[in-house]
Amino acid sequence: MKFLPDFSDIEKAHLIVQQYAHRTPVLTSVSINNMTKGNLYFKCENFQKVGAFKFRGACNAVFSLSEEEAQQGVATHSSGNHAAALALAARMRGIAAHIVMPRTSPEIKKKAVAGYGANITFCEPTLQARESTLAEVIKDKGATEIHPYNNFHVIAGQGTAAKELIEGSGPFDIILAPVGGGGLLSGTALAAKHMLPECNVFAAEPAGADDAFRSFHANKLIPSDHPVTIADGLLTSLGERNFAIIMDNVDDIVTVSEEAIVEAMRLIWERMKIIVEPSSAVPLAAILEGKVDVKNMKVGIILSGGNLDLGKLPF
Amino acid sequence: MKFLPDFSDIEKAHLIVQQYAHRTPVLTSVSINNMTKGNLYFKCENFQKVGAFKFRGACNAVFSLSEEEAQQGVATHSSGNHAAALALAARMRGIAAHIVMPRTSPEIKKKAVAGYGANITFCEPTLQARESTLAEVIKDKGATEIHPYNNFHVIAGQGTAAKELIEGSGPFDIILAPVGGGGLLSGTALAAKHMLPECNVFAAEPAGADDAFRSFHANKLIPSDHPVTIADGLLTSLGERNFAIIMDNVDDIVTVSEEAIVEAMRLIWERMKIIVEPSSAVPLAAILEGKVDVKNMKVGIILSGGNLDLGKLPF
Numbered sequence: 187m188k189f190l191p192d193f194s195d196i197e198k199a200h201l202i203v204q205q206y207a208h209r210t211p212v213l214t215s216v217s218i219n220n221m222t223k224g225n226l227y228f229k230c231e232n233f234q235k236v237g238a239f240k241f242r243g244a245c246n247a248v249f250s251l252s253e254e255e256a257q258q259g260v261a262t263h264s265s266g267n268h269a270a271a272l273a274l275a276a277r278m279r280g281i282a283a284h285i286v287m288p289r290t291s292p293e294i295k296k297k298a299v300a301g302y303g304a305n306i307t308f309c310e311p312t313l314q315a316r317e318s319t320l321a322e323v324i325k326d327k328g329a330t331e332i333h334p335y336n337n338f339h340v341i342a343g344q345g346t347a348a349k350e351l352i353e354g355s356g357p358f359d360i361i362l363a364p365v366g367g368g369g370l371l372s373g374t375a376l377a378a379k380h381m382l383p384e385c386n387v388f389a390a391e392p393a394g395a396d397d398a399f400r401s402f403h404a405n406k407l408i409p410s411d412h413p414v415t416i417a418d419g420l421l422t423s424l425g426e427r428n429f430a431i432i433m434d435n436v437d438d439i440v441t442v443s444e445e446a447i448v449e450a451m452r453l454i455w456e457r458m459k460i461i462v463e464p465s466s467a468v469p470l471a472a473i474l475e476g477k478v479d480v481k482n483m484k485v486g487i488i489l490s491g492g493n494l495d496l497g498k499l500p501f
Numbered sequence: 502m503k504f505l506p507d508f509s510d511i512e513k514a515h516l517i518v519q520q521y522a523h524r525t526p527v528l529t530s531v532s533i534n535n536m537t538k539g540n541l542y543f544k545c546e547n548f549q550k551v552g553a554f555k556f557r558g559a560c561n562a563v564f565s566l567s568e569e570e571a572q573q574g575v576a577t578h579s580s581g582n583h584a585a586a587l588a589l590a591a592r593m594r595g596i597a598a599h600i601v602m603p604r605t606s607p608e609i610k611k612k613a614v615a616g617y618g619a620n621i622t623f624c625e626p627t628l629q630a631r632e633s634t635l636a637e638v639i640k641d642k643g644a645t646e647i648h649p650y651n652n653f654h655v656i657a658g659q660g661t662a663a664k665e666l667i668e669g670s671g672p673f674d675i676i677l678a679p680v681g682g683g684g685l686l687s688g689t690a691l692a693a694k695h696m697l698p699e700c701n702v703f704a705a706e707p708a709g710a711d712d713a714f715r716s717f718h719a720n721k722l723i724p725s726d727h728p729v730t731i732a733d734g735l736l737t738s739l740g741e742r743n744f745a746i747i748m749d750n751v752d753d754i755v756t757v758s759e760e761a762i763v764e765a766m767r768l769i770w771e772r773m774k775i776i777v778e779p780s781s782a783v784p785l786a787a788i789l790e791g792k793v794d795v796k797n798m799k800v801g802i803i804l805s806g807g808n809l810d811l812g813k814l815p816f
Contacts, residue, residue: 211526232774233774237774294771452811455776455811456609456811459547459548459552459775459776459777459807460774460775460776461770461774461775461776462774492774496767496770496771496814496816497816499811499814501811501812
């Protein structure tokens with residue numbers, strides 16, 4: 187078994203994913219283009235099943251299991267979107283999903299995971315608590331762990347969003363994605379660099395959770411240290427597989443302020459009339475703050491998801 | 502000149518409207534279908550130019566003017582969406598738009614109208630003040646009044662949304678639209694009853710602004726009396742042309758509570774990940790309250806718009 191997926195694995199993943207996931211629309215906004223001087227194409231994974239790109243990776247991972255493995259079920263720890271994604275993918279295959287969730291996860295995400303029929307175990311909101319609780323669950327059930335991002339099939343599955351974006355609206359001068367654990371970014375970069383070798387792949391990360399930025403520029407993996415950001419999908423630290431792919435396929439990682447994230451999120455809501463979670467707004471925030479120059483460029487942007495508590499908006 | 506448009510006028514309007522307006526997408530939601538037991542198709546006019554169906558009618562009215570009329574500009578009073586729509590349509594034709602707006606209109610709507618280059622005159626938020634201020638503006642400028650809904654070309658233009666919905670996703674057992682002044686409802690009913698004679702056309706109205714409900718059931722036009730509702734696009738009273746078309750083409754009008762409007766709006770935001778204004782949620786509110794039975798029915802619903810102050814949400 188290979189450690190790192192390549193484009194052929196994204197192609198294989200796509201054959202699975204397209205059977206179960208939405209081919210999400212790509213939207214543009216005249217007013218945001220006027221404001222940024224770029225030509226921006228937004229791949230709307232907020233419209234994906236479970237409201238986030240995470241369904242692609244979870245789906246590929248679940249349906250890539252052997253029949254024997256599948257019968258033991260799957261397990262993971264996740265702050266929310268991956269949990270819902272894995273729960274739904276497992277239900278589609280008719281197998282059990284065991285989910286370890288931090289007790290501080292947004293209510294809407296807890297409800298979604300429960301609604302997909304998963305077995306939930308709550309834990310403290312620390313990486314250590316998540317990992318030790320998951321280890322117990324796996325020992326108990328014999329389930330296969332599907333890591334939210336540091337997983338071969340998950341990375342290949344996440345790459346299918348960029349593949350669809352490029353197939354439908356490419357070529358692009360720049361592809362932009364947010365980075366948290368690096369599942370979306372590593373899959374996106376693999377797809378983009380194979381399909382469009384001349385395209386620049388950039389990632390945007392909240393300054394308050396900048397482990398990918400620091401790791402990328404130090405050329406070694408540096409874990410997060412008490413990250414704080416409104417972009418709750420990007421609190422996690424990069425995985426090893428993700429980091430290796432990112433180092434070889436991403437051109438730069440930039441950081442953005444919390445204020446820019448909120449401003450970008452509000453702009454997407456007001457001008458595009460779609461609901462995106464803060465993590466989704468991080469790439470546009472990088473453009474608004476001048477960290478990525480898009481003037482006269484054709485730019486593909488992955489909007490990662492649309493799950494958030496509507497009762498707790500930052501505006 | 503005919504007083505009331507018919508389907509041939511909607512067809513003519515469509516030849517104009519499709520040159521300038523978006524052919525908006527039609528979305529469905531598995532979870533909302535599960536909840537309502539119906540098969541619901543939402544025509545997303547929140548994605549229309551200026552964020553509302555109103556652009557269709559304004560566009561048809563502006564481009565139906567003679568060259569001589571057009572040179573004098575257009576004028577209207579509007580609480581917001583029609584004002585923005587008329588301003589943009591006028592700019593597209595290169596003529597002046599004079600807009601009378603209640604000073605209490607949402608900030609986002611005031612900004613939008615100003616952004617389209619219209620000449621705005623603010624007035625008190627009463628029908629009387631709107632009409633007298635508009636009369637002064639028209640006398641002063643010689644502009645043609647384009648009424649927000651009681652206008653032949655506006656009605657024909659609004660009917661193009663239902664025409665597209667039926668062409669793309671029909672046939673339907675039921676077509677549902679909100680009703681305020683009746684421009685959208687009268688156009689929708691004309692299109693639906695011509696294209697699908699067996700289809701039931703229902704309208705939903707806030708109980709706090711129920712002039713259409715009372716007029717329909719009394720068989721005579723009864724103006725609004727101090728209407729109060731969160732659905733700010735539906736505060737206006739039915740026009741005579743709208744009423745005449747509605748009486749002959751609408752099967753029933755039902756009312757909904759404010760609570761149901763907010764619940765329906767939140768459901769659309771959370772499940773469909775799109776931003777709609779309260780007026781758009783009124784038809785789904787009628788389904789949630791059991792006022793319209795959609796069990797095992799295929800239902801077309803017009804989502805009228807997506808403009809609202811994000812800083813003043815009801816949840």
